[in-house]
Amino acid sequence: xxxxxxxxxxxxxxxxxxxxxxxxxxxxxxxxxxxxxxxxxxxxxxxxxxxxxxxxxxxxxxxxxxxxxxxxxxxxxxxxxxxxxxxxxxxxxxxxxxxxxxxxxxxxxxxxxxxxxxxxxxxxxxxxxxxxxxxxxxxxxxxxxxxxxxxxxxxxxxxxxxxxxxxxxxxxxxxxxxxxxxxxxxxxxxxxxxxxxxxxxxxxxxxxxxxxxxxxxxxxxxxxxxxxxxxxxxxxxxxxxxxxxxxxxxxxxxxxxxxxxxxxxxxxxxxxxxxxxxxxxxxxxxxxxxxxxxxxxxxxxxxxxxxxxxxxx
Numbered sequence: 001x002x003x004x005x006x007x008x009x010x011x012x013x014x015x016x017x018x019x020x021x022x023x024x025x026x027x028x029x030x031x032x033x034x035x036x037x038x039x040x041x042x043x044x045x046x047x048x049x050x051x052x053x054x055x056x057x058x059x060x061x062x063x064x065x066x067x068x069x070x071x072x073x074x075x076x077x078x079x080x081x082x083x084x085x086x087x088x089x090x091x092x093x094x095x096x097x098x099x100x101x102x103x104x105x106x107x108x109x110x111x112x113x114x115x116x117x118x119x120x121x122x123x124x125x126x127x128x129x130x131x132x133x134x135x136x137x138x139x140x141x142x143x144x145x146x147x148x149x150x151x152x153x154x155x156x157x158x159x160x161x162x163x164x165x166x167x168x169x170x171x172x173x174x175x176x177x178x179x180x181x182x183x184x185x186x187x188x189x190x191x192x193x194x195x196x197x198x199x200x201x202x203x204x205x206x207x208x209x210x211x212x213x214x215x216x217x218x219x220x221x222x223x224x225x226x227x228x229x230x231x232x233x234x235x236x237x238x239x240x241x242x243x244x245x246x247x248x249x250x251x252x253x254x255x256x257x258x259x260x261x262x263x264x265x266x267x268x269x270x271x272x273x274x275x276x277x278x279x280x281x282x283x284x285x286x287x288x289x290x291x292x293x294x295x296x297x298x299x300x301x302x303x304x305x306x307x308x309x310x311x312x313x
Contacts, residue, residue: 004026006026006048007025007028007050007051008043008047008050009029009050010031010051010052010053010057011031011052011055011056012029012053013051013074016289017295021299044065044067045068047065047069049072050065050066050070051071051072051295051299053074054095055075055080056080057079057082058071058086060085064085066091067089067090067091069091070091070093070308071092071093071094072093072295073094073095074096075095075282077095078093079204080205092306093308094299094302094308094310094312095311096290096294096295097313099287099290100282100287100291101154102287103283103284103287105159105162107256107277108162108200108230109159109166111254112198112200112226113142115273115275116141116145116252117139117140117142118136118137120275121136121272140226140251142198143167144167144168145168146169146197147160147168147171147196147197147200148173148195148196149171149173149200150192150202151173151174151201151203151204151231152174152183153202153203157181159200159202170184171184171186172184172185173185173188190216190217193217193218193221193225194221198226198228199221199226199227200230201228201231201235201236203231204231205231209231209234211235213229214237215237218249218250222249223248223249224251226253227241227250227253228254229256230281233255236255238258242267245274251273252275254275255268256280258276262278262279294309297309298310
């Protein structure tokens with residue numbers, strides 16, 4: 001026994017964060033326990049805190065074990081965290097918002113440029129030695145095109161600010177208008193899609209937005225429109241997206257997230273009209289360091305004051 005506080009790890013953590021936590025706490029990996037149910041029931045209120053990632057989430061059995069304590073989460077998404085169970089068991093929850101906003105917004109525009117200007121296909125064209133045989137085909141202009149944003153939160157607003165540099169008129173859709181936002185609000189998602197050249201998803205995941213982007217929305221986006229997703233894979237009906245691409249009902253798609261990561265549907269591979277990234281929007285040295293520090297700061301704040309700095313909102 002070390003006498004140090006113990007933390008329950010719901011799932012594997014980024015190596016840098018794990019090293020920093022291990023310097024001051026004893027880490028106990030839940031996923032390595034032979035009998036999860038027996039382990040959690042026999043360790044009620046044993047841990048000073050729990051730590052997870054957005055991709056792992058956290059379910060009711062863990063919150064029962066952490067009753068009265070805290071769960072700190074590496075990531076801004078909390079759709080996989082059972083917040084009702086957290087409340088029922090008086091467990092505080094924190095996420096890491098704000099620090100990843102700029103990098104995610106940057107990737108959104110990278111996907112816009114990559115899909116419309118065919119940057120990856122053009123690179124392959126050169127790398128494979130095909131340029132000498134003739135010129136690369138034409139692509140689609142980005143500047144001046146209409147940008148529709150689904151979810152004008154921190155990330156959506158950062159994407160909208162970047163659009164100004166491309167002279168793009170911006171409209172947005174959400175559950176309600178954002179006070180003082182300098183962009184036009186469109187309450188009808190189908191109308192937003194129909195009036196957009198690029199439809200960018202920056203909304204929250206979870207049951208409320210599951211398959212929000214349906215076959216009907218994609219058809220409204222139209223054969224000249226591009227879908228860009230930096231939110232959650234669950235927001236898009238992936239089967240409908242694949243069908244829309246096959247039928248050429250939309251021009252293309254830029255995706256940083258998928259429904260069943262890291263499994264990628266075969267139909268989305270080897271397609272010059274689709275740009276798929278391995279969920280790397282927040283994966284920069286600067287953002288990763290800031291997120292790790294915010295996890296540690298939230299943990300320290302709870303242990304010293306009983307409150308976290310950045311609860312889910």
